[in-house]
Structures are given as C-alpha cells and as structure tokens.
Amino acid sequence: MPQIILQRARVLDLRFPTSREQIGSDAVNKDPDYSAAYCILETNTGLEGHGLTFTLGRGTELCVEALRYLAQRVEGRTLESITSDLNGFYLEITGDTQFRWLGPEKGVIHLACAALINAVWDLYAKAEGKPVWKLLADMTPEQIVAAIDFRYIADALKPEEALAILRRGKEGQAERLAQLETSGYPAYTTSAGWFGYSEDKIRRLCQEGLADGWTHFKLKVGGEPADDLRRARIMRDAIGPGNRMMVDANQKWGVETAIERTKQLAEVDVWWMEEPTSPDDILGHARIRRETGVRIATGEHCHNAVMFKQLLQAGSIDVCQIDSCRVAGVNENLAIILMATKFGVPVCPHAGGVGLCEYVQHLSVFDFLAVSCSLEDRVIEYVDHLHEHFLDPVRIRRGHYLLPTQPGYSIQIKPESLARFEFPAGAAWQEDVTPSAAK
Amino acid sequence: MPQIILQRARVLDLRFPTSREQIGSDAVNKDPDYSAAYCILETNTGLEGHGLTFTLGRGTELCVEALRYLAQRVEGRTLESITSDLNGFYLEITGDTQFRWLGPEKGVIHLACAALINAVWDLYAKAEGKPVWKLLADMTPEQIVAAIDFRYIADALKPEEALAILRRGKEGQAERLAQLETSGYPAYTTSAGWFGYSEDKIRRLCQEGLADGWTHFKLKVGGEPADDLRRARIMRDAIGPGNRMMVDANQKWGVETAIERTKQLAEVDVWWMEEPTSPDDILGHARIRRETGVRIATGEHCHNAVMFKQLLQAGSIDVCQIDSCRVAGVNENLAIILMATKFGVPVCPHAGGVGLCEYVQHLSVFDFLAVSCSLEDRVIEYVDHLHEHFLDPVRIRRGHYLLPTQPGYSIQIKPESLARFEFPAGAAWQEDVTPSAAK
Numbered sequence: 090m091p092q093i094i095l096q097r098a099r100v101l102d103l104r105f106p107t108s109r110e111q112i113g114s115d116a117v118n119k120d121p122d123y124s125a126a127y128c129i130l131e132t133n134t135g136l137e138g139h140g141l142t143f144t145l146g147r148g149t150e151l152c153v154e155a156l157r158y159l160a161q162r163v164e165g166r167t168l169e170s171i172t173s174d175l176n177g178f179y180l181e182i183t184g185d186t187q188f189r190w191l192g193p194e195k196g197v198i199h200l201a202c203a204a205l206i207n208a209v210w211d212l213y214a215k216a217e218g219k220p221v222w223k224l225l226a227d228m229t230p231e232q233i234v235a236a237i238d239f240r241y242i243a244d245a246l247k248p249e250e251a252l253a254i255l256r257r258g259k260e261g262q263a264e265r266l267a268q269l270e271t272s273g274y275p276a277y278t279t280s281a282g283w284f285g286y287s288e289d290k291i292r293r294l295c296q297e298g299l300a301d302g303w304t305h306f307k308l309k310v311g312g313e314p315a316d317d318l319r320r321a322r323i324m325r326d327a328i329g330p331g332n333r334m335m336v337d338a339n340q341k342w343g344v345e346t347a348i349e350r351t352k353q354l355a356e357v358d359v360w361w362m363e364e365p366t367s368p369d370d371i372l373g374h375a376r377i378r379r380e381t382g383v384r385i386a387t388g389e390h391c392h393n394a395v396m397f398k399q400l401l402q403a404g405s406i407d408v409c410q411i412d413s414c415r416v417a418g419v420n421e422n423l424a425i426i427l428m429a430t431k432f433g434v435p436v437c438p439h440a441g442g443v444g445l446c447e448y449v450q451h452l453s454v455f456d457f458l459a460v461s462c463s464l465e466d467r468v469i470e471y472v473d474h475l476h477e478h479f480l481d482p483v484r485i486r487r488g489h490y491l492l493p494t495q496p497g498y499s500i501q502i503k504p505e506s507l508a509r510f511e512f513p514a515g516a517a518w519q520e521d522v523t524p525s526a527a528k
Numbered sequence: 529m530p531q532i533i534l535q536r537a538r539v540l541d542l543r544f545p546t547s548r549e550q551i552g553s554d555a556v557n558k559d560p561d562y563s564a565a566y567c568i569l570e571t572n573t574g575l576e577g578h579g580l581t582f583t584l585g586r587g588t589e590l591c592v593e594a595l596r597y598l599a600q601r602v603e604g605r606t607l608e609s610i611t612s613d614l615n616g617f618y619l620e621i622t623g624d625t626q627f628r629w630l631g632p633e634k635g636v637i638h639l640a641c642a643a644l645i646n647a648v649w650d651l652y653a654k655a656e657g658k659p660v661w662k663l664l665a666d667m668t669p670e671q672i673v674a675a676i677d678f679r680y681i682a683d684a685l686k687p688e689e690a691l692a693i694l695r696r697g698k699e700g701q702a703e704r705l706a707q708l709e710t711s712g713y714p715a716y717t718t719s720a721g722w723f724g725y726s727e728d729k730i731r732r733l734c735q736e737g738l739a740d741g742w743t744h745f746k747l748k749v750g751g752e753p754a755d756d757l758r759r760a761r762i763m764r765d766a767i768g769p770g771n772r773m774m775v776d777a778n779q780k781w782g783v784e785t786a787i788e789r790t791k792q793l794a795e796v797d798v799w800w801m802e803e804p805t806s807p808d809d810i811l812g813h814a815r816i817r818r819e820t821g822v823r824i825a826t827g828e829h830c831h832n833a834v835m836f837k838q839l840l841q842a843g844s845i846d847v848c849q850i851d852s853c854r855v856a857g858v859n860e861n862l863a864i865i866l867m868a869t870k871f872g873v874p875v876c877p878h879a880g881g882v883g884l885c886e887y888v889q890h891l892s893v894f895d896f897l898a899v900s901c902s903l904e905d906r907v908i909e910y911v912d913h914l915h916e917h918f919l920d921p922v923r924i925r926r927g928h929y930l931l932p933t934q935p936g937y938s939i940q941i942k943p944e945s946l947a948r949f950e951f952p953a954g955a956a957w958q959e960d961v962t963p964s965a966a967k
Contacts, residue, residue, distance in 0.1 A: 119625045147597065147626040151590050151636060158586065186558045187586040193779070193807070193829060196635015197590060241806040244783040244815070340632070344683040367680040368632070369834040371810060372841055376683070390632060395808040402811055 095166040098160035114285035116311025118186035122146030138212025143206035143442040155201035175236035193390035206418030211498035222454035258459040273489030277305030282430030284309040295327035311341030325357040337363035338411030344373040366375040389439035401432040413448035441472030449500040478506035536600030542950040553724035555750025561585030577588030577651025581643040582881040594640035614675035634831035645857030650937035661893035697898040714929030717746030723748040741926030750780030751800040765840035776802035783812040813844035828878035838872040852887035880911030886938040917945035
C-alpha cells in the first residue's frame with residue numbers, strides 16, 4: 090500500500106432532534122438533542138478516518154470549532170508519522186500550550202481531542218484492514234504501552250505493570266475470540282427506563298425486552314422519592330427476580346441525599362447505582378459505596394485518566410464506566426482499562442447517544458481478549474436509537490453485541506444522514522418544528 | 529434609582545501579545561498570549577456590568593462563543609430579578625440542560641459562566657455604589673448563604689455551618705477594615721521568577737522587588753533538576769533567609785517525580801510547592817504533602833467547588849488558591865472561601881493574567897473582613913503586567929494591595945484598550961509581527 094497522507098480534515102456539526110420524543114431524558118438531561126462534532130480525515134488513498142464526539146445539542150458548535158483547530162495538526166501528515174508514536178501524537182493533540190488552559194484535559198477541548206484521536210484510530214484500523222478491536226488485540230504489549238501517557242498515572246500503574254497485564258492477556262486469546270464469535274459480548278438495555286417514559290411504557294418495554302432476550306435493565310431515577318420507588322418496583326415486577334436491574338441518578342443528588350436514596354432503592358435489589366452524585370466527587374462516591382453497601386458505578390462524565398485513577402485508588406466504584414469520547418479517545422481508554430484490571434474493577438462502558446455503542450464494543454472486546462480476559466460482571470450499555478445512520482451499525486442478538494467485522498471503528502455515518510442532520514442547514518432542521526437546539 | 533434593566537450583552541475577544549516577551553512563561557504554559565473573553569452588560573441607566581474570563585490565546589474564541597450564548601439569558605431581565613435569587617441565577621447559568629454535558633461545571637463552559645456571573649456582580653456592586661468586597665461584607669449571612677449552591681458540598685459544609693462562620697465574621701469587622709485601610713492586604717510577587725527569564729534577570733528582579741518592599745517571591749520550576757535547583761538557589765540567595773520563597777511547577781510532574789523534586793527543592797526553604805502535579809489529582813496532592821512535609825498549594829486549575837471540597841477533605845493542601853474565573857465567579861468562590869475557613873486552610877488567590885489581580889483582591893478582602901477574619905499565612909499573588917489597561921487598576925504599596933475604593937469589581941478595561949486588543953481586528957494584531965495566537 091502506498092504511503093497514506095492525511096490531506097484534509099472536514100468537520101461537521103450533526104444534530105438529531107431527539108428531544109421531540111424525550112428520548113434520552115433523565116433527571117438532569119431533560120431535553121437532549123443527540124449530537125456530534127464529526128470529523129472526516131481524507132487521504133490520498135481514498136480511505137477516510139471518521140471520528141465523532143457526542144454532545145447534547147447546544148454547544149456542539151464549540152466542539153466543532155475546537156476540533157477544526159486541532160484537526161489542522163494532522164493535515165499533510167502521513168498516517169505512519171502518527172502511528173509510529175501514538176503517545177507523542179496524543180500529547181501533541183491534548184497538550185497545545187494555549188488550548189490546554191481551557192481544560193486541562195477536560196470539557197470541550199478534551200471532547201474535541203477524542204473525535205480527532207478516534208478518527209485517526211478508525212483510519213489506522215481501515216489501513217490495516219481490521220476492526221479497531223482486532224488492531225488493538227494484535228498489537229504487541231509494547232505497542233499498546235507506547236500509546237499511553239503514564240505521566241500522571243504511573244503512581245497507580247507503571248508501564249511495566251501494564252506490560253505484565255498485556256503479556257498475560259496474550260494467553261488464551263484465540264479461545265476467548267471463539268467464545269465471542271459464538272455468543273457475542275453481554276449487554277444491558279437502557280431503552281426501557283428513560284425518565285420521561287410513562288409507567289405503562291416502562292412495563293411494556295420491559296416485556297418486549299424480555300422477549301428479545303435481555304437480562305439486564307436500567308432505570309433512570311432522581312425524581313421524587315415515591316415516584317422513583319414506584320417506577321423501580323414496576324420495572325422489578327416486570328423483569329422478575331431472576332434478571333438484573335440497575336438504577337441511574339445522573340448526578341442528581343448530593344452525597345448524603347444519595348446515601349439515603351440509594352438505601353431506599355436497594356429494596357428492589359439494584360445491581361448497581363449509577364452516577365449518584367457529582368461525577369467529580371471521588372471521595373463522595375467512596376462514602377456512598379461504603380455506607381450503602383450497594384455497588385456503585387460511574388464514569389461517563391469522568392473527564393480523564395487521572396480521575397479514573399483516583400476512583401480506583403479510593404475504592405469509589407464497583408463498575409468502571411468508560412466513555413469512548415469523554416476522555417481523549419482510544420489512547421486514554423487503554424490506560425483506564427488497564428488500571429481497572431489492575432484494581433480488579435470490571436469495565437462496563439457507557440453507551441447510547443450517537444455512535445457510543447458502535448465505539449465501545451471495540452473497547453470491551455479488546456478488554457476481554459487482551460486485558461481483563463473476563464466477562465464476569467461485565468456488560469456493555471445498549472440503547473436502541475440512531476443506529477440506522479451508521480454504515481456498520483452494532484448488531485444485537487439476545488442481549489449480546491455481535492463481534493464487529495468491518496475494518497475501522499464502526500463510527501462512519503452514512504453520507505445521506507450526514508447531509509440530513511447537519512446543523513442548521515440539513516433538512517431535518519429546516520422542517521417546521523421548534524427544536525430545543527434552536528431556542 | 530429606577531429599575532435597572534439589562535438591555536444588551538456585548539462580548540469581545542481580547543488578546544494581548546505577551547508571548548513575544550515570554551511574559552507568563554512556565555514549565556507547561558510556554559507561550560501564553562494573555563487573553564480574555566470579555567462581557568459588557570449594558571443597561572437602561574448607563575451603568576454597565578463588566579466581566580471577563582482569563583485565557584491564554586488560542587481557544588478564547590470558544591469561551592467568547594459560549595459566553596455569547598449564555599449572556600442571552602440575562603438580556604431583557606431586571607438586575608433585581610437576578611440579585612433577588614443569586615443561587616437560582618447561578619444554577620440557571622451553569623445548568624443549561626444541553627451545555628451542561630460539555631462540562632459539567634468545568635472547562636470552556638464554566639470559564640464562560642464566570643465571565644457572565646462576575647459581570648452581574650460588577651453591575652450589582654456599581655448599582656449599590658460599592659466595591660464588590662464591600663457589597664459582600666455588607667450582605668447579611670443569610671444573603672451570602674442564599675447565593676451558594678450547596679447541593680454537592682453540603683457533606684462538607686452545611687448552610688447552617690456557613691451561617692455560623694459568617695455571623696462570627698460580623699464581629700470586629702470595623703477594626704479589620706481599619707487595618708486594611710492603613711496597611712493594605714499582604715501580597716507576593718511572581719514577576720521575578722518566570723520560567724523563560726535568565727538567571728541574571730531573576731537576580732536583578734529580586735533585588736528590585738526587595739527595594740520595593742516585597743517579602744514573598746515565587747519561582748517557576750519544572751525544568752531539569754539541576755537547573756531548577758540552581759535558579760532556586762539564586763532566588764534564595766538574592767532575597768536572603770528572612771523572606772519567603774515559593775516554587776511553582778505548573779503541573780509538570782507525576783506524583784512520584786513530584787515527591788522527589790519537592791524534597792530536592794526543600795533545600796532552599798520553600799514556603800510552598802505549587803501545582804506539583806495534575807490539578808485533578810486530589811489523592812496525589814495528599815500523598816505529596818504527606819511524604820514531603822512541604823506545604824502544598826493548588827487551585828488555579830481546580831475547576832469547581834466539588835474539587836476544592838475534596839482537596840480540603842483529603843488533606844491535600846495547605847494553601848487554597850482560588851481563581852476568580854476558573855470556577856463560576858463570585859458565587860462559587862463564596863462557597864470555596866467558606867469551606868477553606870471551616871477546614872482551617874488559608875486562601876491565597878491565584879492572580880496575574882489579565883484582570884485576575886483586580887478581581888481577587890475583592891475576594892481576599894471579603895475573606896478577611898467576613899469569613900476567615902485572619903491575615904495569617906495569607907497573601908494574594910501579584911504580577912506586574914497589563915494593569916495599565918484597567919480603569920480601576922490594583923494599587924500596590926510595599927508588597928501590599930491597597931483597598932479598592934471604586935464601585936464594582938475593578939475589572940473594567942479602558943475603551944481604547946478594548947479597541948486596540950480586540951482579536952483579530954485590533955491594531956495590536958494588525959502590526960507586523962507573527963503572534964503565536966495566529967499561528
């Protein structure tokens with residue numbers, strides 16, 4: 090294959106008017122219009138790298154603008170100049186000396202970094218003719234470690250410890266791969282329990298979910314205590330005692346309220362309590378976990394590896410919910426997956442939104458094949474929206490993700506969807522509606 | 529006075545080409561162009577509220593755009609509708625249901641919130657004919673508490689505890705005010721020790737500082753160990769054993785490196801080690817403090833009250849370095865100052881940049897008059913750049929800030945400077961130079 094040169098980066102503002110149907114509604118995010126800052130890296134070979142960062146509507150333009158700036162750094166470069174020093178590239182993108190002040194390593198800038206870094210991984214995998222999970226699983230332990238910034242995490246995970254984990258992960262990989270090819274990767278559904286859904290709708294969706302083979306269901310909580318409990322009982326009643334049920338408060342409570350409410354909801358046998366309080370509150374999560382005895386999950390708003398490191402060090406979580414684009418893409422998630430394995434905490438990725446399911450399946454498959462080597466207590470979130478826009482959408486069978494097979498990161502959106510949902514010029518936004526994103 | 533109506537919000541992108549002289553350079557921020565997203569709230573009365581958030585050049589446009597969006601929320605409102613529910617206003621600005629995803633409460637969005645919220649406080653103080661410090665000191669404890677979002681911090685500081693602190697702070701306020709009127713508020717200088725300055729320049733600036741009455745000097749470190757130590761010895765030698773010297777690594781190191789380097793630098797008797805590692809590393813700072821015995825300072829990149837809460841709970845810091853616009857303005861800083869007092873940690877604000885000295889003097893004066901009621905181990909940072917652009921600049925005498933007397937938050941920039949440094953149209957950016965912001 091000839092040298093691949095990244096000639097041009099195109100950046101799009103995509104928004105889906107999901108708030109019209111309360112899709113994605115929870116106690117805090119009441120009217121999301123699922124959106125993305127979307128990046129296309131065009132090359133001299135016809136191959137394209139695609140990447141996106143997920144947003145909720147207003148403010149997507151900020152990620153788009155940050156991404157446009159950052160993407161200039163790859164224009165004109167060869168793919169090989171990046172893949173030969175993956176951590177150097179990560180540091181260059183996340184460490185711009187003037188942009189860095191606006192984070193550092195958090196918020197709008199870091200979200201934009203994720204879209205670009207993920208687009209490079211998509212291109213890298215396509216160039217290798219492999220899905221991202223296989224590209225990662227085929228890399229040597231030394232190559233994986235060379236993609237990670239250990240500067241701020243070495244007190245919890247040294248490069249040599251990461252190498253040892255990855256070397257161990259090479260054993261039995263073929264058997265684990267065969268297992269995934271047969272059964273897929275276990276998942277749970279969030280689609281039955283959105284905050285804005287009526288009780289009848291929750292009941293009906295649970296029954297449909299059971300019929301489709303789902304065994305893990307999540308409910309959004311964070312409303313009035315009596316309402317939360319009533320909805321939780323409805324879900325538990327609908328799914329029966331043999332299935333697993335999780336609740337998600339989306340950061341609604343302070344620490345002491347979270348303790349009280351978590352204890353109440355324990356009545357319905359919750360498998361985990363998710364985001365009980367501020368995502369920044371490492372010590373708060375540790376206290377909630379200690380005082381309730383309920384398994385605690387968080388991570389979708391955990392903004393970088395330093396925060397995940399501390400959630401693990403402080404004993405704050407039982408479930409590590411990585412997000413594919415809240416942190417700066419594949420590189421930073423490699424660090425987090427390795428740390429979670431060292432601390433013995435299962436990774437159950439956050440998904441949903443736009444493309445998050447498509448992304449995270451690759452990370453979980455890599456985790457199983459090469460890092461934790463376990464499926465115990467591990468499930469990937471699944472939400473049943475917007476997959477129709479992807480060229481290589483997730484495939485779900487009986488509550489499991491089937492192994493992605495096409496080269497890349499599965500994140501490429503169909504050209505017609507890119508055109509239709511571009512904001513504000515796309516047809517979806519020119520129709521006669523009053524979208525909340527345009528308020 | 530008639531009802532004050534906020535008719536229009538103007539937002540400007542201001543950048544000062546400071547990177548041309550390595551002003552503000554440190555181990556991480558190598559080429560800052562001190563900048564600001566700047567907000568002017570125009571009213572029906574001729575009064576204007578001014579507020580800014582400080583940035584380093586590139587990326588200021590993102591804060592500007594976020595600020596333009598947020599500022600729409602005040603247009604057409606009366607000032608009284610805001611000041612009658614200060615926490616409600618804070619929650620509205622920081623809690624936009626779609627913008628929130630991009631933080632939450634951190635990064636670009638939170639920086640923009642700060643500019644707007646501070647502009648409202650500037651207007652509020654002008655309407656009351658008082659400097660912000662006096663507006664705050666004259667408010668009742670109940671009014672201060674009503675301006676604070678306790679949701680995520682009540683496990684560390686309950687409203688009733690804050691009330692008790694503030695009630696105690698009403699005693700002896702007149703005497704403390706008289707003390708400030710006589711002597712000013714103690715300060716330290718960072719101007720002698722920038723990373724890019726030569727050893728001769730450091731020595732000369734220390735000598736000039738001593739002649740001007742400075743007793744506390746800060747040095748930027750984070751270079752090669754031998755270089756750091758040589759520069760540190762030069763500063764210690766120049767200022768003599770009787771003055772205080774602080775070192776600032778600007779997040780350069782991992783936790784274990786920071787421990788090693790802090791122990792080395794302890795040789796020159798450092799009064800505090802500032803930002804030894806990632807600003808997000810609460811547990812890391814606690815460990816550095818524990819293992820070195822050196823006083824630890826951080827906060828200028830601490831992105832919200834939840835993070836400050838944990839720095840205090842975990843025993844991570846000896847010095848709480850609030851920033852006037854990293855967190856969402858006056859409201860959130862009130863919470864942090866009260867928490868620091870409860871935990872017995874002195875507040876020594878971060879300043880410098882553009883307008884940060886002008887801002888934080890008000891917060892420290894309020895802290896002394898009404899909260900901690902102490903000057904012990906408390907100093908405000910001072911950097912001698914860009915004050916000439918302010919209508920009511922800080923006044924320094926013998927290493928002390930003199931009490932600001934004009935109504936408002938001292939943050940209003942002269943019209944001619946607003947015009948000259950507007951980016952990219954202003955004359956300062958149209959000259960024949962190659963600014964790093966335009967690279």
